[in-house]
Amino acid sequence: MTNNNNNNNNHKQNNNLIQGFGTRAIHAGQDPDPATGAVIPPISLSTTFTQPSANAHQGYEYTRAANPNRNAFETAIASLEGAEYASAFSSGTAVITAILSILPAGSHLIASDAIYGGTYEAFSKIAIKQGIETTIIDLREPSHLTKLLKPNTKLVWIETPSNPTLRIDDIQAIAKYTHEQDAFLVVDNTFMTPYFQNPLQLGADIVMHSVTKFINGHTDVLMGVAATNRIDLHQELQYIQNFMGGVPSPFECYLARRGLMTLEVRMQRHEQNAFRLADYLLQHPQVTQVHYPGLNSHPQHTLAAKQQKGFGGMLSFTIKGNLNNVNALFQHLSLVKVATSLGGVESLVSSPAYTSHARLSQSLRDTLGITETLIRVSVGIESIEDLLADFKHALENAY
Structure with a gap:
């Protein structure tokens, strides 16, 4: 032993x-x-x-x-x-x-x-x-x-x-x-x-x-x-x-x-970019819901602010339409990559209903709000103007 x-x-x-x-x-x-x-x-x-x-x-x-x-x-x-x-x-x-x-x-x-x-x-x-x-x-x-x-x-x-x-x-x-x-x-x-x-x-x-x-x-x-x-x-x-x-x-x-060694500075930039992207998506006409605890509109924003020191670099949002629109959006992203996992310096998007939560039953996914039009974003540390431009282009061409 x-x-x-x-x-x-x-x-x-x-x-x-x-x-x-x-x-x-x-x-x-x-x-x-x-x-x-x-x-x-x-x-x-x-x-x-x-x-x-x-x-x-x-x-x-x-x-x-x-x-x-x-x-x-x-x-x-x-x-x-x-x-x-x-x-x-x-x-x-x-x-x-x-x-x-x-x-x-x-x-x-x-x-x-x-x-x-x-x-x-x-x-x-x-x-x-x-x-x-x-x-x-x-x-x-x-x-x-x-x-x-x-x-x-x-x-x-x-x-x-x-x-x-x-x-x-x-x-x-x-x-x-x-x-x-x-x-x-x-x-x-x-x-x-x-x-x-x-x-x-x-x-x-x-x-x-x-x-x-x-x-x-x-x-x-x-x-x-x-x-x-x-x-x-x-x-x-x-x-x-x-x-x-x-x-x-x-x-x-x-x-x-x-x-x-760089966790502090990376998380600061992840959060800065996530705030900007969440605010942009919240105002977009093709976006029906944005999940980001840093937004005042998040139903548990107060609790998040109480037990967290910040709000991080992860968000998700739901778009109008169906899976075809999600795939069209993905295809028109250039800088942001479609991939599983999260938390890297690069921005990634995924469809949780078909990746991280694909093995859950349809009824359970629906209960949890994991629909086919829910998109998860791991917001990277790229220049924010480039990220916003990439999402703008993709959303304009998703319909």
């Missing part, structure tokens, strides 16, 4: 030194290489590490258990989320799998219905095979939890803002009800990143991210991460990380750590 005691301390956030977000994003866990003085630590590709004796090691033994590049990334994420611990995985869905693996058979979990399609699949079709009962429901009214929580409820899961309709759940209120049942709360913070929202400070027990998205920010890494202040949950996650083996490669950890 691998001994990770030394590694546990490598992830811990030093709360004695409070620095600005941008400073921590650049420096946390990013010490110069002691052997060469290299400012950027090298990529450590070795799968094994020498040991001074049979019952001791120098912090690293086998790279599935711990790796210098992974530790550097985990330390930075813990710092930015205000967490004691962080555990990186090979993808966001690997994080979901790991958290489900914490639950004993016979457990009950409750999840918001406004979640990523892959998360919905994991809960509705995979968790049941592990003997886990699942309730997926609208949690915009947190008090509904009082009627849903059971003695065997172990986990409540929300994603706020949600993918793709940017719905907001009240983290603090949901955490209160969750903890009354002695369950733990997980918040998917992928859309906001730690720059705009820190769920642990609002009562969440675990915050997770698809690192693939804004955290890395360059559309070239597949990773996930979970952060927590609870040592019991961290130890469970670390055990699963090691013995189920869903860990990211050192190279991906290196790239993700590099991406973090």
